[in-house]
Amino acid sequence: MDILVLNAVPFVIALLLAIPEVRRWLPKTAQTALTTGAMLLLFIAFIGYFPYVEGNQNVSRTIEWMPELGINASFYLDGLSLLFSLIISGIGAIIFFYSGYYFEDKDEQTRFNTILMTFAGAMLGLVIAGNIITMFIMWELTSITSFLLISFKGDKDPEARFGGLQALIITGGGGLALIGGLVLLGLAVAEINGTGFVTDLATILHTKQLVDHDWYTAILLLILLGAFTKSAQFPFHFWLPGAMSAPTPASAYLHSATMVKAGIYLLLRLYPVMYGNDLWSQIIVPVGFGTMVVAAFFSIKQRDLKALLAYSTVSKLGAIVGLIGLPDQLGLKAALVGILAHALYKAALFLTVGTVDHAVGTRIIDKLGGLYKHMPITAAVATISGLSMAGIPFFFGFVAKEVLIAAAMDSSIQLLSVLAVFIGSVFTAVAAYILIWDVYFRPPKEAVHIHHHLPAPIDYGPALLALGSLTFGFLLQPLIIPILDAALLKEFELKLFPGFHTEFFIS
Template sequence: MISGFALAVAAPWLSRIAGKHGGNLLAMLPAVLFAYFLGLVQPVTGAGPISEITRWVPTLGVDLSFRVDGLSLIFCLLITGVGTAVIAYTGAYLASHEQLGRLQAYLLAFMASMLGLVLSDNLLALFVFWELTAFTSYLLIGFKHHEDKSRGSALQAMLVNGLGGLCLLAGVILLSNIGGNTSIVALIGQADAIRAHPHYLAALLLVLMGAFTKSAQFPFHFWLPGAMAAPSPVSAYLHSATMVKAGVYLLARLSPVLGMTPEWVGIIAPIGALTMLIGAVMAFFLTDLKQILAYTTVSMLGALVMLVGINTQESMAAAMVLLIVHSLYKGTLFLVTGSVEHGAGTREIGELGGLRRAMPLTAAIASIAALSMAGVPPMLGFISKELWYESSLQLALGGIPLVAASVVANGLGFALAGVVAYGVFFGKPAHPDPHPHDPNFAMSAGPLLLAGLGLVAGLFPGLLIEPLTGAALTAMAFDASHYHLALWHGINPAFALSLLTFALGAALYTGRERVVANLGRLAGMGRYGPKRLYELSIQKSLAYARFQTNLLQSGYLRSYVMVVVLTSVVMVGLSVTWDKVQSIVVPALDVRLHEVLLAVVILGAALMMARIGASLAAVAALGVVGYGVALMFYLFSAPDLAMTQLSVETLSVILFVLVLRSLPEAKSLSSRSTRIRDALVAATAGGLMTLFLLIVLSEPFQSRLSGYFNENSAPLANGRNVVNVILVDYRAFDTMGEITVLAVAAIGVYALLKMRKGEGGSR
């Protein structure tokens, strides 16, 4: 996994050096990893899971504990296997694209995160990888970042997944609080206690939110077709073969912890079935090859979720096999779509036909994959469908709608497989590009491999699929000792359903044009779906943000001041209770006449300033206030302050006069009512400050630092003026900062004065 991230960093660079073979070179890594995981099959199926723990954030219970069992192994093999095909394909597909390296880097980073996701035994680490996949998916969907549509789709996928991710985090935290542990293995041990816990339902719903958004379940399904804005290989990899299955993985992984309850079956299975139907029906009305595949993916994800929701040994086995099958054929078909677009210049099924002659290899690949999609023997797709039907038939009465929905969805899937493979490659030639052609080897090898695997696995299910799914069942706490997979199950109800499906599918395929023409108008209803809700909420929140900005960021300084003042008045005012006001006891220093006179002068001068505003007289009044304050300092034992204040005041009065000289006499700009309003606000704030100070003074005074300063100034710092010692010794760094501020201000003043009009800042 680490190697994946490392190579992702180096990918753009490698891709440039290696030129057109860069794709094949980078594909070596997933290939090697695939071989490595393949080597693990024997030990894992034989001896049980392998784990490895590295402490990461021990205080939060976040460990990087990796655990390879049957379930994760299936995913690892899919991730690296499809990854090899996709990365090799990408190198050829976008060979002339200048940012190919970037795409490959994202793909490798995604692969690494996805591996981390399926290998983590720690729930929190799993969540981190979960979010990483969403993040890399965002980058990949938005790869064509100069197109509005790509960016919009990427954002949509990110927001929907982000919402689910947050819910998942909450669910994970809740779960680990209930179980007191973040390790999945440990939680499985406490499954009974967790299921009986009052927070069980909340945890379940939160985790489901995460899984449903990731795996594009209704009503969150709309982001997946949108994500098709990504280049075809990305769609093949993330949005059909691996990432969208993370939700299914999570459900399967947590089924021993949370499953086997009425809530689990009652929520998950219907939603899965609904998604399955919606996806299949929507796909039926579309004409863009890639969109068709996207919606059938939604449909199959629904089926997977439904099977996991049914949560019996048979349904789980069916889900695992279906998962493998789907990744193999759907990944292939997406890649084939890329090749068709590459070779024939369009993805519209109306404009495609008879490509068999020009693209024989692609046609063969597509046919194999489509047979698997249609669930025709001897493909693996047939086995998965048989298992699927068997497991739904085992359900009691409640299973009937599920079985019916499955047959309809599979019938539609069969018809669509016909559209995708037969319609495009056989039939009448019709395509805009006069010279369609097969892509080169790198682009064909991957899909060929994936499609071939589907065929081989169907013929010899015992070879790899049976031990793998068996181990996965063990990982989900089922007893898989009598588990057996076979292509031919004999003539049973499931086989009858299969035949029914084929008949329905064939009828739908031949009648497709008529059905679409008659019901096409209904397809417009899609506009009122959850996607509309998403768009509306985005629009409204933007509008609200604008409204808020206009309200708070008016651009008028005085309204900011007003807001700040009012906020402080309210906040401080709330803390001033009547009790406190009543308990004010000021340690009264006796009142002396000259001091009172001074206070009156200061106050009078300030009030005069407020009245006359901007003029030299106001500056004079400001000087009076400043000198008055200096005198106050002097009277109350602060000679240093008095001296500083005197000199500073003198300087600032001079400055004010110099500047004001060049300004015109100020006019009264505000209306009378505004001034009265402002005066009221200001007076309230001032009054509150008085009150505040009086309350402070009523409290006993504590000065912990001053004692130390007083005792040590003379002996240690050799200074007799304690204030000075504090400034230059105890708080020397502060003083240095202060000097720096002054220096910067001085430089600013100098620069502004030197600048002539029309120079520098003026535009």
């Protein structure tokens, strides 16, 4: 299926759901089947593209948009964009299925699905954008739709309105910096190649002399502002914990597979042309690893489950950003593994929190406890996902933590990197312990009552995600490794338990 058609699918479905006649006619279950089926279809279709992106190949598609200005809408699929497309569509299918049971009111579900489907289309468009104009348009669309998702309950909840507006201001401001950086990037590449203004991403990525250009510092700073605001890096981290008023399915999608990964994708996408100047590592590594440690510490101080998960997301994003900044490309492998592991366990954990909140009526940790007796499947899913988050051996999160530590140890700034990773990992493990023990196994301080019994299918999606974290080494590795190979253009080797060595004991 044409990549242009694939990107159009979410927008077409969102448009259908926005039509009043369709909203009235389409039953709730049919709407769930439509949205889930669409994302599942996209996931399968993107898997079919794998043979086309092996060995540094790519698939591109261009349509005329403003020919008089020489501007086209361009789409480009390679190993990196394929990896992100699979995460967006695969996690998306689970989120839409969960939403069908999470929302009781049909009109509320329809409004949510319309916004979320538009958001999914924008994220897909961003990661398969073939030129910087298409990329920026999709980038801004993710900011607008995330504002609508975060402030979804804004008519009843002032906190939701404030959280949405705060996110829009921070990410919107970052977007202004980004457009400045992209314009300078296009002009600099044009000057180097002796052509007119360059928007084509492939041309930009093959321009190796950019790191020596007079505008490099300005370009880097502006692009990093865009990436850091989107991916909640210090000092812009506060908007993400402030966005927890969003419905839980939206939070799960924003944190695991979409919005906050956009900044990460931008850094990885532009890595070939921006890496090579010492300034890259000098800025990115301290910001990333500093964010990792500070946010991990804040996570264990939270008493609201969504706030705890939000700060742990900021911490993991910081770790990934720090890895991307490490000298000599050492951190790229660990960054890609971390992105995938985080998507699996964080989506599952957010969805289990939504289930708990729905059933008990609270997310406050001090009011919970002993829930394994009432919600055994939810407890099992949260335990598996929490152990993966903590990096316990034989879980996918352990694999991600080991390659993270290995990258830090091999870098030229070993001491600071390893220290930051160690401290951040300890705090993350404590946060995982709180999530598992205090909610599901600790005797409650007062009687906990289940006010709302949810249908069994609400656990299917989170259970599937937890299974991904649990069975990575046994079942998923043969499927995942080739995709990671294509994304990095190098051979990957990941082991579920590589033995006892320095990285193991540090982890």
